Structure formats: C-alpha cells, structure tokens
Amino acid sequence: MEAVFTVLGLGLVVFGLYDVFRGLLYPSGRGTISYWVLRVVWRLSRGTGHRWGSFSGPLGVVLVIVLWGMLQAFGWALVYYPHIPEGFYYAEGMNPDNYDDFAEALYISLVTLGTLGFGDVVPTGAWLRFVSPVEALIGFALLTATLSWFTQIYPALARRRALAVRLRALQAVGYADRVPFLERAGASRTLDQLTTDVVDVHVALVQNAESYYFREIKEDAALAVSLPYAMEIAARAEDAPAEEVRLSGAMLSSAVADFGQLLREEFHGAGENTEEVLGAYATDHGYPAAPAWRSERPRD
Structure with a gap:
C-alpha cells in the first residue's frame, strides 16, 4: 500500500505543478484547473446578471490558487501517510x-508547504528528510508564482x-464622423495608435486569458462597450480622400476583427x-449589445 499512496500522491503533485506551469509560465497556455474554475465562476456570475460586479474575476483567481x-498539500500528505x-x-x-494518521499527514504537509517550520513534528526517515525540503521549495515557488500572476493580470487590465x-473620448467628440475631413497625417497617426492599442490588448488577452473574466463596474471603462466604436472609426476612414488614412483605417478594422476572432474562439463562441x-x-459582460456607440451626428 505504501507504493500505491506514494504514486497517487506524487501524481497529484505533478499534475498540480503541470497545471501551474501551463497557467502561468507557458506562453498562451491555460491550465485545466484555471480554465474550468474561471469559466464556472463567470457563468455563475453571468447567471445572476453579474450582480457580483467585478468580484467574479478575483474570486476565480483566488479559488484557482487555493486548489x-x-x-500539493493532499499530494504530499498521501506520500507521508x-x-x-x-x-x-x-x-x-x-x-x-492522539491524532488521526491522515489528518496528521495533512498537517505535516501543510506546515511544510507553508514553510512554517514549527518543529513539533520532524521527519526522521532517511528519504523523508530529503522529501520535506522539496515540498517546502515547491511551496515557496508556488507563493512566488501566484504573486507574479497578479502582477501580470493587472497591467493587462490597465491596457x-x-x-x-x-475610445470613449474619441466618441465624445464625434471623431468617427470627422475622420474623413481631418488632416491626413494627424488622422493616420490616431488610427495607427488605436491599432497598436488593440493589438496590445489582443496580445495581453492571449497571454493572460484570465483577464477576460474581470468585469468592469463602470461602463465608461468597459472595452466590451466601447470597442465597436473602433470599427465605426475604421469604417468612416474608408471615406477619407487620402489613401494613407484609408490604409490606416483598414489596419484598424483588421486588428479589431482579429481580436473579435479571439473572443469568439476562446471565450463566448458567438457571432458570425x-x-x-x-x-x-x-452581452457576456452584462452590457447591452445595442450599438449605443454609434454617433448620432448625421454623416456629411
């Protein structure tokens, strides 16, 4: 039975480490645990009309870290048991x-994983003395990795x-309707900057897929609401007399379309x-899908 518990325990340890690697260290990768936990929490939030506000994203991340x-704790406990x-x-x-054997094994595992070092229970077995420091190192690495995870998510949200x-500021001044009549260098520069911003957000979402599940409380800061206005700007740029502006508009349209393809394939799966x-x-983020972003000013 010792071999069975050891193999099962090490299997849990390896699976957990692989999931951390896939979720945090592998470029554009997703861990199985993080993928399903975040999706389930998001669906529960969406089912309540996102009454949790922006709480679902942080809650999902915390649950993933706990799991x-x-x-690791249960895996190493099975090894010690x-x-x-x-x-x-x-x-x-x-x-x-006075203590249940498995509860004691779990206690030892938790203390070791947390690098607490109480000293009340110390391994004396020849190979156990080497195994415990390995678990402690894993615990320290896991703590560091999870802290790094938060530092990766919030810059993506900031972008x-x-x-x-x-986009909201451009909408407020009716930029989409003005772009065909603007000086070509300035208009092209603005369109190119928007394209760069969309690409940056696209890349950040690929590398930090969990950021999708962070919902903005204020609509003014919600990209899900304002992004369609970028398509309106790109469409109006097609009417510009300068080829440079038309080209920049086409690039912006392509960037938004690529971002939309990512959203459809990896997240909500809707739209033709x-x-x-x-x-x-x-809609997935709890905002109306009606094109409220379109300018109400008549086209010239």
Missing part, C-alpha cells in the same frame, strides 16, 4: 496516538481600460461577423 495549494507516525519525531509532550477610455462578436462580448 493549486490543496493539490504510510510513514505516520514511525517516520517522524514528535516533540516532547506530543502523543501521535484594456486605457483603450476603452480613449465582427459586429455580432463584439455584441456578444458586451
């Missing part, structure tokens, strides 16, 4: 007969919000064209 930690209590030294005043605010995909994006 990663529990996989066959060696309780004879493989460990108990401090004076502690009687191992997304910045693009949303920028870019406009429908962006509408589904807004």
Whole structure:
C-alpha cells in the first residue's frame, strides 16, 4: 500500500505543478484547473446578471490558487501517510496516538508547504528528510508564482481600460464622423495608435486569458462597450480622400476583427461577423449589445 499512496500522491503533485506551469509560465497556455474554475465562476456570475460586479474575476483567481495549494498539500500528505507516525519525531509532550494518521499527514504537509517550520513534528526517515525540503521549495515557488500572476493580470487590465477610455473620448467628440475631413497625417497617426492599442490588448488577452473574466463596474471603462466604436472609426476612414488614412483605417478594422476572432474562439463562441462578436462580448459582460456607440451626428 505504501507504493500505491506514494504514486497517487506524487501524481497529484505533478499534475498540480503541470497545471501551474501551463497557467502561468507557458506562453498562451491555460491550465485545466484555471480554465474550468474561471469559466464556472463567470457563468455563475453571468447567471445572476453579474450582480457580483467585478468580484467574479478575483474570486476565480483566488479559488484557482487555493486548489493549486490543496493539490500539493493532499499530494504530499498521501506520500507521508504510510510513514505516520514511525517516520517522524514528535516533540516532547506530543502523543501521535492522539491524532488521526491522515489528518496528521495533512498537517505535516501543510506546515511544510507553508514553510512554517514549527518543529513539533520532524521527519526522521532517511528519504523523508530529503522529501520535506522539496515540498517546502515547491511551496515557496508556488507563493512566488501566484504573486507574479497578479502582477501580470493587472497591467493587462490597465491596457484594456486605457483603450476603452480613449475610445470613449474619441466618441465624445464625434471623431468617427470627422475622420474623413481631418488632416491626413494627424488622422493616420490616431488610427495607427488605436491599432497598436488593440493589438496590445489582443496580445495581453492571449497571454493572460484570465483577464477576460474581470468585469468592469463602470461602463465608461468597459472595452466590451466601447470597442465597436473602433470599427465605426475604421469604417468612416474608408471615406477619407487620402489613401494613407484609408490604409490606416483598414489596419484598424483588421486588428479589431482579429481580436473579435479571439473572443469568439476562446471565450463566448458567438457571432458570425465582427459586429455580432463584439455584441456578444458586451452581452457576456452584462452590457447591452445595442450599438449605443454609434454617433448620432448625421454623416456629411
């Protein structure tokens, strides 16, 4: 039975580490646990009309981290379990007969994983003395990795919000209707900057897929609401007399379409064209899909 528990325990440990690798370290990768936990939490939030506001994203991330930690804790507990209590030294005043063997194994695993080092239970078995430091190193690495995860998510959210605010500002001045009549160098420069911003958000979402599940409370900062206006700008740029502006508009349209394809294939899976995909994006985030972003000013 010792071999069975050891193999099962190490299997959980390896699976957990692989999931962390896929979720945090592998470019454009997704861990199985992070993928399903975030999707389930998001669907529950969406089912309540996103009453949780922006709470679903952070909650999903915390649950993923907890599950990663529990996989390691239970995995190593199974490794220790066959060696309780004879493989460990108990401090004076502690009687191992007073504790359930598996609960004790889990306690030792949690203390080791958390690098707490209480010293009340110390491994004495020849190979257990080498296994425990390995678990401690994994625990330290897991803590560092999860902290790094947060530092990756929030810059991606900041880029997304910045693009949303920028589009809102352009909408406020009716930029889409003005772009065909603007000086070509300035218009092209603005369109190119929007294209760069969309591409940056696209890349950030590929590398940090979990950022999709962070919903903005304020509509003004929601890219799901403002992004269709970028398509309106690109469409109006086609009417510009300068080829340079028309080319920049086509590049912006292509960038938004590529981003929409990512949304459809990896997240909500709805829409036959870019406009429908962006509408589904807004709906998925709890905002109306109606094209409220379109300018009400008559076209010249």
